[in-house]
Amino acid sequence: MKYSFVSKSPGDTLKFGIRLGKHLKPGDVVCLEGELGAGKTVLTGGIAKGLGIITGVTSPTYTIINEYPGEIPLYHIDLYRLEDGDEFYYIGGEDLLYGQGVSVIEWASRAEGILPEDCLWISLKRLDESKDFRLIELTVAEKHRDFLERVSKSENTGH
């Protein structure tokens, strides 16, 4: 199942992230795909806000995992500097993904072998119309039908 959204500015991407964050549940794993500058960190910042986390979000490229405590904790993970899923396993990654928080993973395809089967995949693509425009596409498994409906409904109501 897919849901598409056109973001016209970083502010739009942030708001979309907030909408996502409000509907995510402990144990959900969000995989982000998009080139440098596509807005992955902005989107994650929105998800954090939506989850009720007030700390600002920074890129985990060098730290690999940034953990934000909260009622539902957020694990922001970047696998760019890892070789494969084994390296992620041997830093305790699996325990995070199947734990009590929401995980957002950049470069997730590197660890596809250890990811849950029902991840939410989000791609951010630049659009030709303007340098700020992004096509954001959310692809989820059947299990997340309710989530997708709540997110698409919130587009109209803003909640």
Next chain:
Amino acid sequence: MKILAIDTSSMVASAAVMDGQKLLAEYIVNHKRTHSEQLMPIIEKVLESSGTGIREIDAIAVASGPGSFTGLRIGAATAKGLAHARGIKIVGVPTLDGLAFNLPHCQGIICPIMDARRNQVYTALYKWDRGGFYKLMTHCAIALSELLEEIKRREERVVFLGDGVPVHRETIKKELGERADFAPKNADRQRASSIAELALQALERGEGQDPESFVPFYLRKSQAEREYDRKTRPEGCL
């Protein structure tokens, strides 16, 4: 001979003190995975409440795997630290042996299952026969469906226990019907006293190792092995 046993291989954190005569103290907590904060205070409590000084402990027993990666690391690091400082041995007891030992002198087959995610379980099969405890199938990480096939080839009733039960109970009931039983809540998760008893038996056989050489085992295939398997055959036992 007095030993301190710990098991942090799953959501449960547990510690126990046992000597050759009896179980002196045991502590089990199954609420949130905060082993790094909880384990040392728990150890302190079982030692204190059993009036045991750490200097009286002759060996450290620890659940050696499989299980949660972080949990096994916490258990191993704690056991190593304590054993190294005291100059005593570590006895690693496989997690599934400990779980199965929660049901002593039980009839039929005992099948501990731990949730290994993505429809896989860490499992093994055990049986009591005239007072002896035997392993019918060694530890492996396999698909639940494969385990159920293996069980269907046997005749006995099977008792399931472990944190894989809530995940797979319905499938097991559907596939095995009346042949499947489930352990009661007082026995269905890790307990350090089971690790302690098995460790005492191992020590009698002269087992145990230096803290430097002890390592936990994860029973998990590398990504390269898993990809190879996916191309050639379903995942099997290690």
